[in-house]
Amino acid sequence: MIERDLKPGWKVWRFDQMATNVNVRIDNPSESGMEHYIGLEHLDADSLKIRRWGTPSDVEATKLMFKTGDIIFGRRRAYQRKLGVAEFDGICSAHAMVLRAKPDVVLPEFLPFFMQSDLFMNRAVEISVGSLSPTINWKTMAVQEFALPPKDEQEKLVRLFIASDEVTESYRDATLAIEAARQAFLSYSFPEDPLSNNIAPSTSVRRLDELAEIRTGLALGKKHGEADLVSRPYLRVANVLDGALDLTEMKTVEVRTDELERYELREGDVLMTEGGDFDKLGRGTVWRGQVEGCLHQNHVFAVRSNESLLLPAYLAAIARSPYGKRYFLSCAKKTSNLASINKKQLSSFPVLWVPLDVQLQVADLVAAYDLTEKQLRERLASKKKLTSKLVNGMLERNT
Numbered sequence: 148m149i150e151r152d153l154k155p156g157w158k159v160w161r162f163d164q165m166a167t168n169v170n171v172r173i174d175n176p177s178e179s180g181m182e183h184y185i186g187l188e189h190l191d192a193d194s195l196k197i198r199r200w201g202t203p204s205d206v207e208a209t210k211l212m213f214k215t216g217d218i219i220f221g222r223r224r225a226y227q228r229k230l231g232v233a234e235f236d237g238i239c240s241a242h243a244m245v246l247r248a249k250p251d252v253v254l255p256e257f258l259p260f261f262m263q264s265d266l267f268m269n270r271a272v273e274i275s276v277g278s279l280s281p282t283i284n285w286k287t288m289a290v291q292e293f294a295l296p297p298k299d300e301q302e303k304l305v306r307l308f309i310a311s312d313e314v315t316e317s318y319r320d321a322t323l324a325i326e327a328a329r330q331a332f333l334s335y336s337f338p339e340d341p342l343s344n345n346i347a348p349s350t351s352v353r354r355l356d357e358l359a360e361i362r363t364g365l366a367l368g369k370k371h372g373e374a375d376l377v378s379r380p381y382l383r384v385a386n387v388l389d390g391a392l393d394l395t396e397m398k399t400v401e402v403r404t405d406e407l408e409r410y411e412l413r414e415g416d417v418l419m420t421e422g423g424d425f426d427k428l429g430r431g432t433v434w435r436g437q438v439e440g441c442l443h444q445n446h447v448f449a450v451r452s453n454e455s456l457l458l459p460a461y462l463a464a465i466a467r468s469p470y471g472k473r474y475f476l477s478c479a480k481k482t483s484n485l486a487s488i489n490k491k492q493l494s495s496f497p498v499l500w501v502p503l504d505v506q507l508q509v510a511d512l513v514a515a516y517d518l519t520e521k522q523l524r525e526r527l528a529s530k531k532k533l534t535s536k537l538v539n540g541m542l543e544r545n546t
Contacts, residue, residue, distance in 0.1 A: 156297040163289035165253045169245040170285075171212040173238050176203035183237030184210070187221045190229035193531055195259050196316055197231040198323070203238055210238040211245050218246040218259055222283040225271040232259050244285065257301040260308040264538050267293065294542075304541050311534040318527040322520060329516035330469070336509050337470035337499055350501050356494035359417075359452035359462070363490055364443040365410040367400060374403040379411075381442040387418045389430050389467045390517050394437060402442065410442040415459045417450040418443065419466055422479065422487030429475035429488065431466025433459045448493055458503065460510035465498060467513075 153159070173179045184201040191198065197219070203210075213219060213233050221229035223242035239245065246262075248255040261267060270291055275281035296304065355361065365381065380397045387393075402410065412418075414436040422428050423446075434441075434449070443449050452459055465471050474496060479486040501509075 153294050154296070156300065157294050158297075159292050159294050160252055161289065162291045162293065164249065165293070165295070166218075166246045166248055166258060168285045168289070169211070169213065169217060169247050171245075172241075173210045173212055176206050176208075176210050176238055179203050179210075179212070179238050181212070181237045183235055185213075185219055185231070185233070185237060185239040185243075187223065187227075187229055187240055187242055190219065190221060190231045191319075192228045193263065193535075194316065194319060195230065195232045195263070195312065196319075197233065200237070209241055211241055211243065212236075212238050213245045214247075216247075216255060218244075218248075218262065220244045220246055220262065222271075222275075222288075223280055225268065225275050225281070225283055228263070228268055230259065230262055242282070244283070244288070253295055254298060254301045254305060256305045256309070260305070260312075260538055261293075261295070261542065263535075264542050265535070266539065266542055307541075308534075308538060311530075311537055315527065315530045315534050318523055318530055322523040322527055325516060325520045325523060329513065329520070332512060332516065333464065333468035334470075337465055337468040339470065339473070350499055352497045353500045354494065355450070355462075355496040355498050358457040358498060358500070359450045361490055361494050362409075362416075362449040362451060364445040364447050364449065365400065365402060365406070366445045374405070376401045377404055377407070378402075379407070379440050379442050380438050381410075381444050382412070382418065382447050383444055384420045384423050384427055384446050387420050387430055387432060387447055390432050390463065390513070391521075392418075392432055392434075392437065397438065397441075400442065400444075407440075407442075412436075412441050412443055412449055413451065415451070415454065417452065417459045417462050417466070419448045419450055419493065421446040421448065421489070423485060428479055428486045429466050429471055431463035431471070433463050448490070450493075455503075457498065457500070458506045458510055460514065461506035462498065464509055464513045470499070471496075 176184065181203055184203050184206055185197060186201065186206070189197065189199040189201070214236050215233055217233045219231045219233060219239050220243060221227060222244045246258070248258040253261070271283055271288070272281075274287045274291065275283050295301070378399050379402055381400050383398065385393065386397070412434045414434060416434040418430070418432050418434055420427050420430045450462065452462055475488055476486065478492045478495075479488050
């Protein structure tokens with residue numbers, strides 16, 4: 148980088164002139180005397196605020212010590228953009244770097260925002276090594292060069308960044324609050340004891356196959372011979388979320404025309420997943436005909452309820468609830484990190500049946516929570532984009 152191309156007062160620095168890599172290793176976490184442990188799973192992408200943590204007794208093997216104000220940067224899989232500022236002392240994963248600003252060059256309040264910028268994050272990804280879990284080495288990071296404004300300008304920028312970030316984090320906090328409220332409502336509506344009558348004195352337990360038809364999906368890769376074929380979009384496990392669908396990437400499959408009716412989704416079908424990661428087990432969302440002629444593969448069940456007995460949205464709510472997830476996990480076939488259920492187990496799912504008017508009340512309240520969350524997430528995404536544009540724009544190099 149040529150310094151004459153920089154804005155007046157800006158200067159190029161190596162990263163090791165900007166920050167210290169604090170490498171205080173803790174071999175026995177439970178004996179560290181600390182109360183907090185931060186793993187990469189506790190860091191939220193594109194957020195400097197650390198909202199979750201564990202305890203040193205949760206983990207083994209060597210960890211790193213950090214102090215209040217230090218930056219915990221996920222050096223493993225840097226593309227996840229995980230970076231947090233510690234508000235307490237503790238220990239963290241050795242897959243992170245603990246960084247401390249050198250105030251002669253960069254203000255401690257400015258450095259985290261700089262590291263959130265595309266300029267820094269793109270460089271971090273570029274210098275990562277390894278294919279499965281790309282990781283940054285400090286020696287490589289240390290010699291990277293970046294242009295910084297003078298400290299008086301950093302101070303002005305920090306005020307702008309903090310103001311914008313506070314609004315962004317308020318939307319994030321509100322989103323988390325609505326998620327917690329919905330989860331509490333689902334736990335109340337579908338208690339561990341099915342007959343504790345939280346929502347209706349007439350609650351009974353009925354098998355799912357008494358109230359609905361459980362339809363298995365299309366097996367991929369079949370040979371069709373000379374049959375008449377047509378190309379159709381289909382849903383995979385990746386498309387089915389809890390209470391929502393992700394249709395950004397749809398795949399297509401060649402299917403026989405005489406099989407279309409069997410595998411085509413119908414509006415009102417409840418989509419439930421056969422398995423995958425533990426958090427993907429079961430799930431539940433209602434198909435609203437978003438994609439015409441869409442099919443479902445064999446890892447996604449389509450549950451077609453008798454709507455005079457069971458409302459689809461009510462069934463989806465049960466599947467999403469802690470009650471539903473406990474059932475699926477209890478009967479699932481498990482490996483180290485995967486789980487799956489079959490049609491027989493789903494057919495036996497114990498539905499907490501209540502009259503249709505009560506089902507409608509529950510479904511409507513869950514839908515209200517979902518809509519509020521969707522609106523908050525849209526605002527959060529918009530505000531994050533604006534904050535990112537602000538940070539990136541201020542740090543661009545001018546010729």
